[in-house]
Amino acid sequence: MSTQIHPTSIVSKHANIGINCKVGAFTSIGDNVEIGDETEIGSYCEIGIDFGILEDKPLTIGPDSLIRSGSIFYLGSKFGKGLRTGHRVTVREGVLAGEGLQIGTLSDLQGHCTIGDYVRLHSNVHIGQKTDIGNFVWIFPYVVLTNDPHPPSGELIGCKIEDYVAIATMSTILPGSVIGRGALVGAMTLVRGSIPEDSIVIGMPGKVIGPTDKIRFKKDGKPVYPWRRHFHRGYPEEITQVWKNEFPDG
Amino acid sequence: MSTQIHPTSIVSKHANIGINCKVGAFTSIGDNVEIGDETEIGSYCEIGIDFGILEDKPLTIGPDSLIRSGSIFYLGSKFGKGLRTGHRVTVREGVLAGEGLQIGTLSDLQGHCTIGDYVRLHSNVHIGQKTDIGNFVWIFPYVVLTNDPHPPSGELIGCKIEDYVAIATMSTILPGSVIGRGALVGAMTLVRGSIPEDSIVIGMPGKVIGPTDKIRFKKDGKPVYPWRRHFHRGYPEEITQVWKNEFPDG
Amino acid sequence: MSTQIHPTSIVSKHANIGINCKVGAFTSIGDNVEIGDETEIGSYCEIGIDFGILEDKPLTIGPDSLIRSGSIFYLGSKFGKGLRTGHRVTVREGVLAGEGLQIGTLSDLQGHCTIGDYVRLHSNVHIGQKTDIGNFVWIFPYVVLTNDPHPPSGELIGCKIEDYVAIATMSTILPGSVIGRGALVGAMTLVRGSIPEDSIVIGMPGKVIGPTDKIRFKKDGKPVYPWRRHFHRGYPEEITQVWKNEFPDG
Known part of the structure; x- marks a missing residue:
């Protein structure tokens, strides 16, 4: 063919x-x-x-x-x-993205940003210029990553989203925020500043309410996060094998 | 022709x-x-x-x-x-919808959901898989109905939206929520859990603040809800006649 | 040519x-x-x-x-x-707009509204019918200007957005709100009622937290607002000259 x-x-x-x-x-x-x-x-x-x-x-x-x-x-x-x-989807100039990127329906990448490997953007995600996204990040519908600290201004200060972060639906990430590796941003959260690794941030304004490992599955009491413990769908075998070795009890 | x-x-x-x-x-x-x-x-x-x-x-x-x-x-x-x-609009596979459905500009139905009769989705509404929407429901712009209780996970728990519910602009409905018949969700509300019939829920997180019948029109003091008391535009005559009989004083 | x-x-x-x-x-x-x-x-x-x-x-x-x-x-x-x-972009009938309007990707103007000169709507902005927008207004991504005080109803009461207002990302403006000249609406704010000129409103529900002139640039301590003090990109020379005369020290 x-x-x-x-x-x-x-x-x-x-x-x-x-x-x-x-x-x-x-x-x-x-x-x-x-x-x-x-x-x-x-x-x-x-x-x-x-x-x-x-x-x-x-x-x-x-x-x-x-x-x-x-x-x-x-x-x-x-x-x-x-x-x-x-x-x-709309993708402006200056995006440098790794392997396995998913960009959901209607998402809008404003360009001039870096995105690591196996990042998944769901529907209607808006990524401002100067954003820096790590690897294995999940961003859910209607999340906006902003960049202008004094709208409107000529300054642009992008957000940094570290590896394995999950940002739930309808959250807004304010300019210059740094969301630490493995953190979870709850739905409809307004994030400002630095969020520690593996922590949960929720609310308006967003507050850190504890470590992600306090979230457990009802069915078996096992920790939900880091999500790579249990969620492997669609990732390459060589990646999920590393995760399985890291968390042998799932 | x-x-x-x-x-x-x-x-x-x-x-x-x-x-x-x-x-x-x-x-x-x-x-x-x-x-x-x-x-x-x-x-x-x-x-x-x-x-x-x-x-x-x-x-x-x-x-x-x-x-x-x-x-x-x-x-x-x-x-x-x-x-x-x-x-x-974007409509994925597995939607089973009744008569008279309206889907507003840019709305995104992720599929695998059921929708009753005469449901009206305004612009930019996002309906996750496994959602169950009754009859005569209104959903306003930028509302998201979610389904993943532990994002990202393989679980999908849809929301249930009962008959005559109205969900105002920019609200997010968390997975597994059940919004009771005739309830009103205020703008920018984060709904979790079960909302009683004919009640008002507002805020972040959403709180039930009372029954809908405390909302009155300024002009005549009559109750605004259930909205079928007074709002009939675009529905078939045989339906509005039932509503008129149910609420003879409008 | x-x-x-x-x-x-x-x-x-x-x-x-x-x-x-x-x-x-x-x-x-x-x-x-x-x-x-x-x-x-x-x-x-x-x-x-x-x-x-x-x-x-x-x-x-x-x-x-x-x-x-x-x-x-x-x-x-x-x-x-x-x-x-x-x-x-989607633009329905009945829009009367001045010069230099910018409408961002995916924005949705529902029609029957008036818009002044040099208004800038960023991506995914939703403008309900009967909205009245002045001159030099900025509206950032995912902002919704609503119009139905009792959804769903036949009443439509538009919002009024006065000159030089800036509305940050993901805010919702409730029906009939009047946002005074030069006011700043913070990200993810739910605005209801009248917002005084040159004031800052943030939160859910939105609260006025003071005048905009308390916001200063870190670099030099000068006021950020009114933004026309310092932000001139893309406006005609005859307009920016007026602004420079108004604020000679920038």
Whole structure:
């Protein structure tokens, strides 16, 4: 099987599309785009938007990726293998992301941010510029990561989200916040400042109410966090094996 | 008048489209889709998306429906007559919905949920999997119904929203919550647990502050709730007649 | 250079498009649309939607505008020069807006509202009908301006947002609120009632915690607000000159 490009799509001769790829109907792919092998791009996407100043900055999508329909990617970003998006995501320039990133439907990455490996953004997540996200982070629907400490101002101070953090639905993270490794942000929480590792923060304004290890499953009393103890769905075998060795009793 | 399909649209020969329908420009309709009579589908829609495991599960849209432009429906859901959507809604597989459902612009139904008759979802509402919504429910903009009690986990515990409930803007409903018939959730409320019938819940965390019948119109002192006392716009005559008989003084 | 219309776009013969304009791929422009000179309309837009009752109400887009891809405008609204939108905005009928309006990606204007000059709406802002927004207002992501005091009801009481107000991320403004000139609404605030000029309101429910002039830049101790003291990016020279004269020490 070779690459299939729908006849209604508009693909630049200067785009570099790998083997065994698929491009859907009514999709536009511009110059200076590199799409890795075995990647599927849905219908109604715009891949490689340039607003005149990005022309020498490629957009690179790693192999084995899936970009669902209606999604928009600007030039000037780079994604590792196995990117998966929902529908109608918007990704501005200057994103540097690792492997296995998931971006949910309608999520909006404002660009100029770094994202580690196997990060999962659910639907309608908003990532401000200058955000720094580690590895294995989860961000749930309608979470906003902000960056302007004095809106509106010219200052931009991004948030730092460390490895294994989970941020629940509808939370807002204020500029310059640092959420420590493994911390849990409860739903509808307003986070400001530094949150210690493996701690729970909830409320408005957010308060640290204790360590995550006090949260237990009802069924067996085992700790819920770190979530990598028990939640392995969709991660590569070589990663989940490390987690299983780290927590042999799950 | 017979069915009009815009020449730029891509409609499967295996789709079953009723009489007097209209399909807009640049719209895609896949196999195994059934569209009822007198239905209009706007431009830029994708109707009947299959990601490889849904092929034998039809998408059924009842007659007299209106799907506005840019909307996405997966295979494997069923909607009664009179469905109306805003623009760019996303509807995943496994939705079983009654008559007269309204889905506002940008709303995101994650699938695998049940929805009764004459439910109205305003703009940008997010419905998690396993949600169970009754009849005549109203959900206002930016409300999220969640389902994961320990994010991220494999457990999914949907919310139950009973008949005539109204959930105001920007509220988050935590997994497993049950909102009793006729209850009112105030704007920006975080709901957890069971909310009694005909009660008002507000705040973060949400607290029940009394029965809905203490809310009165300023103009005449009559009770505002149950809202079916006075609000009848857009419901069928046979339904509003029942409501008028139930509340003869409005 | 004359106007360039992409061959895949569908432009009504009855649309009136100015000189040196550009219309992207797969875009639809209907009857009774007036587009000013030097305006660019991206791909996948629907400009001039009519649902049968707007046919004699034109949509007017001022010159020097930029409508990014996937945006939807109904007939029956008017925008001054220099409109700029993000991607996939939705603008219903009855919007009367001044010059230099910015509407961020995914924002949703429900129509029947007035907006002054140089208003900036960031991503995913929701403006209910009957809203009245002054000049030089900033509204940040995921803010909702509501209008129904007794949801659901037939009453609609819009919010009034006066000149120079800044409303931070994820706030909800309740029906009939009046936010005074120069006030600052903190992130995740629920506003009800009248907020005095140049005051700060934060929290849930929102409380006025003092005047904005108590907020100072760390670097030099100068007041942050009114923000026009120091923030001038993207405003016309004749406006920023007035601000510089008003605050000669920045």
